[in-house]
Amino acid sequence: MGKTHYYLGLDVGGTAMKAGIISADGSLVHCLSEPTNKNAGPAAGLALMEQVINLCIKKSGIDPDSIKAFGTGVPGIIDLKNGIILDAVNLTDWKNVPVRSHLQKIFNKPVVFLNDANAAAMGEAWLGAGKGAESMAFITLGTGIGGGLVHQGKIIEGRHGLAGEIGHTRIEMSRPRPCSCGQFGCLEAYAGATSVLKRTYEALAEDFNKISDLHEPAEKKTLSCKDVFDAARNGDPIADRLVEETSSALAIGITNILHFFDPEKVVLGGGMIAAGDDFLKRIRWFVKDQSFKECAQGEDICFATLGNDAGILGAAIAARQMFISTN
Ligand SMILES: [Zn+2]
DSSP states (O other): OOOOOEEEEEEEOSSEEEEEEEETTSOEEEEEEEEOOTTSOHHHHHHHHHHHHHHHHHHHTOOGGGEEEEEEEEOSEEETTTTEEEEOSSSTTOEEEOHHHHHHHHHOSOEEEEEHHHHHHHHHHHHSTTTTOSEEEEEEESSSEEEEEEETTEEOOOSSSOTTOGGGSBOOOSSOOBOTTSOBSBTHHHHSHHHHHHHHHHHHHHTTTSOOTTHHHHHHSOOOHHHHHHHHHTTOHHHHHHHHHHHHHHHHHHHHHHHHHOOSEEEEESGGGGGOHHHHHHHHHHHHHHSOTTSOOGGGEEEOSSGGGHHHHHHHHHHHHHHHHHO
């Protein structure tokens, strides 16, 4: 009997550096996470990657030789071909960081490189909410909006790894809002958490005389997206309008995916899904109202199930895929 193979996934993030090891059947054997100091610079970041990987291997008790490949999900703008983070945006001074070659040199393993949204998409497609679907679109609703497309178990990368960047597709032509990418009218400029809050403060300033639960905390502390969704659930009129607009914007983005890619499932992940069932119901309603009835509807549009583990699991699955295809 051959020795069991294992694969390691690394999730490089602005708040945490996470590593996990999966067995050949995809089950998570061990994982751990260390906080990232986003201002410490790339050298410290690479050192932390090494440390987290070494610690994960050690604590798992697995023979390092039986780990056949690594997968790394990274944030920001990347050079997919050369395994370089060009600009991590949320990590200070992370420009032109050669993550893949560094890890390959230190650990002497093949390393597959993918952006963080694609890593999470792989995780959900293989082991989470998209399991069993032939094709899946993944949308991550965080500060910004990322996305990934998986078809027959593989990421559709596109020429630069930019396929599935739904957050920067345009949903508004007249008086479009500015987006973090420098363009105008992108989905992210309406439905990303940062944009939802921006719209909330604008709405509060406009409707100052209107009764809203959001006014009072606005004076005491900074609002969070959760405050907006909570207030909407409690019937607050301003919050309700904001959630309705956010759901409608997302539904336009989802409908565009449905009519372009026609996936079996659309999986929504990221911090904003904590908003819960009411949010999902509204999105489904808008999508149903504006999309071809043959396209994914109702239950086919659902929340992710792997939470914070999606990235490490997906990166490790991608490592397994690479190893199997080259051996
Ligand atoms: Zn944009």
